[in-house]
């Protein structure tokens with residue numbers, strides 16, 4: 501079974517690593533890896549390949565940055581040629597970035613079955629580019645692998661057949677479980693001056709990430725959020741690895757006036773995982789980090805009005821605090837006082853999601869008799 505896997509942006513790499521590892525355990529699978537080039541920086545892409553043992557992509561489409569329509573169109577044009585040449589039995593896409601939707605559309609138009617890992621998540625907020633990507637990708641997908649129960653309901657409501665939806669757990673948590681022991685050896689806390697003397701536990705610190713257009717594209721919103729974080733930084737050091745999208749929008753003046761916040765370059769997977777696992781508090785607008793903190797049992801405040809990952813709130817350690825500075829500061833103070841939410845681990849977030857996905861795909865291709873295209877349900 502020839503599976504053509506698509507990656508484009510940083511979170512895709514974390515999700516594909518455990519899937520490729522599992523595919524390589526089965527000689528009957530021929531995995532092909534295509535990088536669209538949506539992310540191209542060493543710190544957003546290359547370091548993840550190296551640290552997570554992801555093989556070199558077979559093809560890099562090198563699309564780079566651009567507007568949504570432009571980027572999606574470039575991927576569509578380039579991936580179609582690869583799909584025609586390579587004739588995969590299915591195309592596997594992960595997550596909700598522009599690369600995900602573009603590759604799904606090209607494959608579906610060629611009649612190639614689409615496998616979506618992390619299907620069915622909905623924020624019900626169509627101002628989020630990812631929400632559009634999620635809806636379109638799922639509409640085009642033949643196999644829908646979901647991370648949480650709500651996703652099943654969402655997909656059924658949109659007319660998908662129950663027998664095409666599989667609750668398998670979370671591949672991002674597969675990666676976390678595999679790499680956490682390695683990440684614990686990272687010296688990043690010491691490098692940032694957070695470690696106690698003679699390798700003692702690091703001093704308490706908070707970790708911040710911000711890159712959603714709704715939070716960073718408007719200078720007023722970004723400034724208000726950073727002012728709130730600066731208040732928190734009066735009580736606890738806040739480490740802020742800055743995403744390139746955010747960096748472009750941060751004026752030097754803003755950065756200087758917020759001296760309590762430690763602005764650092766984007767971190768590799770192992771350093772970030774190490775910092776996250778030992779943080780007293782994480783503040784974020786990322787989707788994946790809401791899940792990773794739930795798995796780690798670390799308190800997480802999500803600076804958004806909604807989440808497409810509700811299980812991290814109903815079962816995990818996540819709390820939605822939106823963009824209101826007062827609410828953010830109050831919620832952080834509560835956590836710093838030790839009033840933390842006890843979370844539990846969602847069903848199947850056990851490190852075996854990739855194994856379940858590949859077992860299902862192999863079973864399906866065996867029942868169908870393997871030749872190209874037979875994964876079509």
Ligand code: UD1
Nearest residue numbers: 509510511538539540541544565566597598629630744745
């Ligand atoms: C993309 C995804 C988002 C995901 C995020 C993770 C979409 C619509 N968005 O957002 O869902 O959470 O990745 O990081 O697909 N840039 C660089 N170097 C790079 C890539 C980008 O400097 O390697 C800069 C460029 O100026 C670019 C900007 O970052 O214009 C935004 O990049 P883009 O890929 O459009 O979206 P992200 O904000 O990274």
